[in-house]
Amino acid sequence: MAREVDVVVIGGGAVGENAADYAVRSGLSAMIVEAELLGGECSYWACMPSKALLRTGHAVAAVQRLPGTTADFDPAAVLARRDRFTSNWNDEGQVEWARSAGIDVVRGVGRLAGERTVEVDGPAGPLTVTARRAVVVCTGSVPVRPPVPGLDTVRTWSSRDATSAKEIPARLGVLGGGVVGSELSQAFQRLGAQVTLLEQGPRVLPPFEPFAGERVAAALRARGVDVRLGHALDGVEPAGDAVVICVGDERIAVDELLVATGRRPNTDSVGLETVGLRPGERLEIDDTGLVQGVDGQWLYAAGDVTGRAMLTHQGKYAARITGTVIGARSIGEELDTRPWGEHVTTADHGAVPQVVFTDPEVASAGLTEAQARAAGLDVRVVDLPIAVGGSSLQADGYDGAARMVVDEGRGVLVGMTFVGQDVAEMLHAATVAIVGEVPMHRLWHAVPAYPTISEVWLRLLEAYRTPG
Structure with missing residues (x-):
């Protein structure tokens, strides 16, 4: 069988959906090729189910920080709520949305087969699709498994297994202290598991400001993790229905072992070799999403496969721009590729927001102090505890911290990190300030409402304006 369409998107996660949607909005026809569930990792195995597993425990902990209150929860109800957010791993609603948006959905494994050509191996039989305008690769990322002796001889959990678990293990081992490892350690501890978290580096959440990882680790320990x-893992071995973790001379038995040691671009089987690229490597793109090293302005990529900011919201941002770029090029429209222009992903380079949904939350935007200094900026850093009227109302003994990173050469904010209960909703203000390159003297006139946690902005600006 053979088909022809303007744009073929390989991969129907949130990124691929946005690329196809914005191509259709630009007046083109679009097809998504997806082998699993439309909506992808974020909808069914990552963002949504993991946050559903975390939210109830966070809410109960917040209530317990207020005097005269009691709260508890049923872990089974948490799992049931998680199931509702994943639509019980049924994507009929997503497929209905795509078709209502004018996007054709084809089930099967798609791979490149030469210029503007995608071969699909699906339940309806083989299909060859020719893209009149563009192919967009949005195949996401896959987990990285470390070279630990014995790891391939035991049963392990991936993040998918953890977020879709039907029961809470009595003992959970977690290998890796990044975002996934930290969040799921806390989720399962609060759901009743005894959790052991091993991170070979000196702190959890290594890409963030050091104080963020220190505070999250302290909170995990305080709750019993x-x-x-x-601590590097020296090896693992089976022990009946359990798994034994070997750390030096110590042997720790767990019922499940979650391997959360990072992800890499999923390009092994996309057919890159048919267009002169190397399988298994991230796709190098320019800021319009155009893949480098392929002639003809027809091959694009967005999301984790590019190895840029491997976050759902950043991937969707890139996909929106890429879909718009393809539409503009299809009618010969001149692209606006100035910084912050309509057709470039400028935010990938220093304005990325991210939240770690632990308790305390970590909310960051832009550059860390180390990143700003490495970029050669004239940096001034302001550190303050979050201790304002709004935070004291939010919780007794509220304990939070904030860091502002300022480029003194331009007089603008380039980085912000908040750590504390309920700080995530403050993050967008920092993102706007960084993207808008709002001068520090102008931010002084952005008055935070009282009494909110956002009043920490005033305290940071006061400290910044104080000489020395």
């Missing part, structure tokens, strides 16, 4: 930093 056995956090072990600077």
Whole structure:
């Protein structure tokens, strides 16, 4: 069988959906090729189910920080609520949305087969699709498994297994202290598991400001998570229905072992070799999403496969721009590629927001102090505890911290990190300030409402304006 369409998107996660949607909005026809569930990792195995597993425990902990209150929860109800957010791993609603948006959905494994050509191996038989305008690769990322002796001889959990678990293990081992490892350690501890978290580096959440990882590790330990930093896993071995973790001379038995040691672009089987690229490597793109090293302005990529900011919201942002770029090029429209222009992903380079949904939350936007200094900026850093009227109302003994990173050469904010209960909703203000390059003297006139946690902005600006 053979088909022809303007734009073929390989991969129907949130990124691929946006690329196809914005191509259709630009007046083109679009097809998504997806082998699993339309909506992808974020909808069914990552963002949504993991946050559903975390939210109830966070809410109960917040209530317990207020005097005269009691709260508890049923783990089974948490799992049931998680199931509702994943639509019980049924994507009929997503497919209905795509078709209502004018997007054709084809089930099967799609791979490149030469210029503007995609071969699909699906339940309806083989299909060859020719793209009149563009092919967009949005195949996401896959987990990285570390070279630990014995790891391939035991049963392990991936993040998918953890977020779709039907029961809470009595003992959970977590290998890796990044975002996934930290969040799921806390989720399962609050759901009743005894959790051991091993991170070979000196702190959890290594890409963030050091104080963020320190505070999250302290909070995990305070709740009973056995956090072990600077501990490489020497090996694992089966022990009946359990798994034994070997750390030096110590042997720790767990019922499940979650391997959360990072992800890499999923390009092994996309057919890159048919267009002169190397399988298994991230796709190098320019800021319009155009893949480098392929002639003809027809091959694009967005999301995790590019190895840029491997976050759902950043991937969707890139996909929106890429879909718009393809539409503009199809009618010969001149692209606006100035910084912050309509057709470039400028935000990928220093204006990325991210939230770690632990308790305390970590909310960051832009550059860390180390990143700003490495970029050669004239940096001034302001550190303050979050101790304002709004935070004291939010919780007794509220304990939070904030860091502002300022480029003194331009007099603008380039980085912000908040750590504390309920700080995530403050993040967009920082993102707007960074993207808008709002001068520090102008931010002084952005008055935070009282009494809210956002009043920490005033305290940071006061400290910044104080000489010395």
